[in-house]
Amino acid sequence: MNLYKRGQTWWIEYVRQGKRYRVSTHKKDKSEAKSVLALMQSGVSAKSPIAPLVASLCGFYGKSLRDVLPELCAAADTSLDEIKKEAKTALDAVFDVTVADGWSLYVSHMDALGLRPARKDTLIRRENEYKRFAAWLKDVAPLATKVRDVTGKTAMAYAVKLAESGKSTKTRKNILGELGTIWKIFEKAVNVENIWSNITPKDTDGKVGEAFTREEETKVFVAAQKVGKDWYEVCKLMRHTGLRYADVARLTWAEVDLDERMIHRVPTKTMRHGIAVHVPICESLRNVLASMKREGEYLFPLHAELYGNRGRAAREALAFGEVLALAGIIREGITVHSWRHTFITRMAEAGIDKETRKRLAGHTQDATSERYDHAKYFSLDMKAVEAAA
Secondary structure, eight states: EEEEEEEEEEEEEEETTTTEEEEEESSSSSHHHHHHHHHHHHTTSSSTTTTHIIIEEEEEEOHHHHHHHHHHHHHSOOOHHHHHHHHHHHHHHHOBBBTTTTTHHHHHHHTTTOOSSSSSHHHHHHOOOOOHHHHHHHHHHHTBGGGHHHHHHHHEEEEEHHHTTTTTTTHHHHHHHHHHHHHHHHHHHHHHOOOTTTOOOOOOOOOTTTOOOHHHHHHHHHHHHHOOOHHHHHHHHHHHHHHOHHHHHOOOOOEEEETTTTEOOOOOGGGGOOOOOEEEHHHHHHHHHSSSSSSSSBBSSHHHHHOOOOOOOHHHOOOOOOOHHTTOOOOTTTTTTTHHHHHHHHHHTTTTOHHHHHHHHTTTTOHHHHOOEEEEEEGHHHHHHHHHO
């Protein structure tokens, strides 16, 4: 089964039972044509040469069987009764995808569309959330074995379950968002509605991500040194740069220039856009980084290895909660992300102007190219991070 271009449109050629077939994808964009190809390939297992064509026409274009019959007759050069019989077989094979096989279907079609995430841990997180939902579904609705059996009512029940489990609205929003991303592919692949699109909760957790007080900062640094696992250095780096933990955990030595006193990094949040940030290193942070041993590519090998692993063992191995507990800080809204809020808060307290704070934090509300051009603001930004230190 091959994809080729005729004029401005992509076509698919395939051979079944010794006969060559050609069908237009009706697409000028190659990535969209690949999606049609993926759908046709999903029907290849059926014996009929009609199966791939039915899969593409009904699945990708969202047409009913009645709508595609004239096209099937013309393409297959066979009787209407035979087409109806073979079409039903093909549709059953394509659309009756089980929940258990859903992840494999998602990956194959995502690759066909060129939508694979840039970061491996994003795909791992998405897979884990899908499998958790599938396991829950098997327990509460054992008869809902097909993807098309999963309804909006089921999705709402899962959202309620997440809320009752005590997860923050931000966490629930992320989980439901991941499932919604998977179902966007299912919309094309198995002709179902995206049941997650209208149940995303509003983020009402006003206290999530609060800044540390000066006293708490000191306590956390002391506790982090006792806990080890590079937490002291991680906390120092987050406190004096405002970088998110996702970026600090995966920070490489190649991105740190101690002579230039600058960190050059493409943050996880802007990776898909290829936007980099250039964060000045204040003197106190430079001293910490200069004293560290270089053991491989990453500054913090243990964090780099375990970040993104959603298994319980990995979470417990690097739990920042252990540091907070030892520091005696138990209040709502305090997490490892609080270092980012602390960095921004200290700049505000030092009288640093709003635009400089936004640029250093990498916020995304103003002109992106201007905000991320740190090079021409180096002197101003260095004064800001030193003042906030």
